[in-house]
Amino acid sequence: MIDMRDVSKVYENGAMALDHVNVHIDKGEFVFIVGASGAGKSTFIRMLFREVLPSEGSLVVNGQDVIHMEHSDVPFLRRGLGVIFQDYRLLPDKTVTENVAFAMQVIEAPRRKIQHSVNAVLDIVGLRDKYKCFPSQLSGGEQQRVAIARAIVNHPALVIADEPTGNLDPETSWDIMDIFKRINADGTTIVMATHDKDIVDAMKRRVIAIEDGHIVRDEAQGAYGYEN
Amino acid sequence: MKISTSEYIVRETMISLKRNSWMSFASIGTVAVSLFVLGMFLILVVNMNRMVASLESQVEISVYIRDEVSDSGIHALEERITQMQGVESVKYIDRETAMKRFRERLGDQQFLLDSLGETNPLPNSFEVRILRPDMVRTAAETIAEMPGVETAKYGQDVVEHLFDITRLVRLFGLALMFVLAMATLFIISNTIRLTVFARRKEIAIMKYVGATDWFIRWPFLLEGIVLGCLGGIVAAIVLRGAYRVIAAKIYDTLAFFPLLPENPFLHYVTAAILICGMFVGALGSTISLKKFLKA
Numbered sequence: 001m002i003d004m005r006d007v008s009k010v011y012e013n014g015a016m017a018l019d020h021v022n023v024h025i026d027k028g029e030f031v032f033i034v035g036a037s038g039a040g041k042s043t044f045i046r047m048l049f050r051e052v053l054p055s056e057g058s059l060v061v062n063g064q065d066v067i068h069m070e071h072s073d074v075p076f077l078r079r080g081l082g083v084i085f086q087d088y089r090l091l092p093d094k095t096v097t098e099n100v101a102f103a104m105q106v107i108e109a110p111r112r113k114i115q116h117s118v119n120a121v122l123d124i125v126g127l128r129d130k131y132k133c134f135p136s137q138l139s140g141g142e143q144q145r146v147a148i149a150r151a152i153v154n155h156p157a158l159v160i161a162d163e164p165t166g167n168l169d170p171e172t173s174w175d176i177m178d179i180f181k182r183i184n185a186d187g188t189t190i191v192m193a194t195h196d197k198d199i200v201d202a203m204k205r206r207v208i209a210i211e212d213g214h215i216v217r218d219e220a221q222g223a224y225g226y227e228n
Numbered sequence: 229m230k231i232s233t234s235e236y237i238v239r240e241t242m243i244s245l246k247r248n249s250w251m252s253f254a255s256i257g258t259v260a261v262s263l264f265v266l267g268m269f270l271i272l273v274v275n276m277n278r279m280v281a282s283l284e285s286q287v288e289i290s291v292y293i294r295d296e297v298s299d300s301g302i303h304a305l306e307e308r309i310t311q312m313q314g315v316e317s318v319k320y321i322d323r324e325t326a327m328k329r330f331r332e333r334l335g336d337q338q339f340l341l342d343s344l345g346e347t348n349p350l351p352n353s354f355e356v357r358i359l360r361p362d363m364v365r366t367a368a369e370t371i372a373e374m375p376g377v378e379t380a381k382y383g384q385d386v387v388e389h390l391f392d393i394t395r396l397v398r399l400f401g402l403a404l405m406f407v408l409a410m411a412t413l414f415i416i417s418n419t420i421r422l423t424v425f426a427r428r429k430e431i432a433i434m435k436y437v438g439a440t441d442w443f444i445r446w447p448f449l450l451e452g453i454v455l456g457c458l459g460g461i462v463a464a465i466v467l468r469g470a471y472r473v474i475a476a477k478i479y480d481t482l483a484f485f486p487l488l489p490e491n492p493f494l495h496y497v498t499a500a501i502l503i504c505g506m507f508v509g510a511l512g513s514t515i516s517l518k519k520f521l522k523a
Contacts (some may be wrong), residue, residue, distance in 0.1 A: 042248070049436065072441070079438035091430055106232050106439035 001027045001189045007057030017043035020211040030184045033193040035210035041193045082151030086163035087144045090135040097131045103150045121149045141172035161192040197224040240447035244428045251419045258415045259459025262408035263471040263501045267467040269401030276308045276394040283383040285361045290381045291354040297376040314363040319355040326350040416512030441521045448513045456509025
């Protein structure tokens with residue numbers, strides 16, 4: 001699913017965010033990316049959907065060469081991915097249904113299919129009864145569930161989550177993790193950057209630790225490994 | 229493009245025009261003023277070109293005869309000119325007839341000639357009609373060389389003068405149009421920039437979920453085109469009205485000025501204005517979107 005070889009990223013200001021990183025992630029894996037702020041986690045995550053372009057090395061995501069692709073092919077790379085952020089990034093003047101449907105509208109899905117898929121995906125995240133609400137009427141956990149629904153409505157092969165529980169209390173975080181587990185059980189690959197020690201330790205999934213732009217640890221059933 | 233997508237684009241455009249109604253209004257106004265000026269110069273230049281052409285096609289040469297030439301000399305000259313190639317007819321106008329005509333043309337301002345008393349400063353002349361416009365110049369030059377001929381004039385002075393004026397108008401118009409086009413482009417791209425800014429989060433999300441650049445671009449492009457087009461419509465309406473009024477005035481006072489009739493000329497001008505408006509609008513929004521779509 002992800003094949004990263006000798007990838008480095010040097011920003012324009014000269015800062016080296018990643019230094020010759022090699023990572024291979026298979027289809028169906030659930031991987032945590034951990035590390036202190038500024039260690040290169042965010043750069044790693046954002047490279048996967050080509051918001052950041054590697055300075056050197058090779059990167060293949062979902063079968064597509066991220067580095068050498070044409071600008072016009074980027075949307076098609078992203079259609080195979082679902083992206084979730086810490087701050088949800090919902091559209092405030094659209095309802096829950098509209099926010100989720102938006103992801104299908106912009107890739108020009110047929111209207112009937114949109115209706116069907118949105119309902120199905122709201123069932124998965126447990127928000128069917130709040131479909132008419134606006135984001136401001138929802139709790140943080142509910143908003144994040146809308147964001148997850150939007151990320152998976154187009155059936156992506158890979159879901160990329162950047163601190164998805166960063167703004168949520170522990171209990172709500174677990175609800176969110178349950179949803180991710182279910183999505184992963186259906187065969188979707190999940191890559192999640194997180195600071196949440198309890199979650200990482202309890203899930204016992206693969207953990208990749210990044211420090212100063214290097215991968216310092218990559219364990220199949222790892223733990224967070226840092227003191228919070 | 230799918231129907232649902234077209235609906236989406238049209239809806240988004242309308243929302244955005246409404247949201248920035250004041251800025252939209254300002255844009256339409258600027259476009260209208262610029263296009264009005266453009267249309268004015270277009271009309272002016274086309275009409276002047278036409279006037280030049282109509283003067284050039286005049287196939288008459290006025291030949292002024294020296295005062296000392298005798299009647300028989302005049303007769304010989306007439307004979308000679310008549311036999312020239314390309315000459316259709318030669319009409320002799322003696323100085324008395326010329327004076328009479330002149331008085332008639334002055335109408336109620338004949339008193340201007342009173343100070344001349346009995347003296348008649350006008351020369352005897354021929355009116356020489358030539359078969360084809362392209363033969364006029366050589367014919368006039370040949371006649372001017374003949375003994376006893378003072379000058380042989382056709383429309384050339386006026387034509388050359390008009391050419392100069394037309395060139396100047398065209399140059400000035402182009403410069404003014406360039407400045408106005410820049411101003412229009414600036415204000416339209418600023419209006420669109422406001423829209424883009426208001427919707428930057430939406431654009432970011434669209435990009436994350438895999439919308440193509442064109443899908444993102446269309447509503448903004450349409451907004452620019454609508455602004456340009458509305459400005460063009462305003463300009464065209466005002467221009468058509470103005471042309472009607474001015475044309476009527478010119479017919480009253482300067483009947484010899486061959487102004488182009490309204491139809492189909494004004495239709496062409498209207499079409500040109502609308503196309504320019506839409507083009508400037510589209511260009512303006514493309515400029516403001518460029519930065520947003522690059523990343």
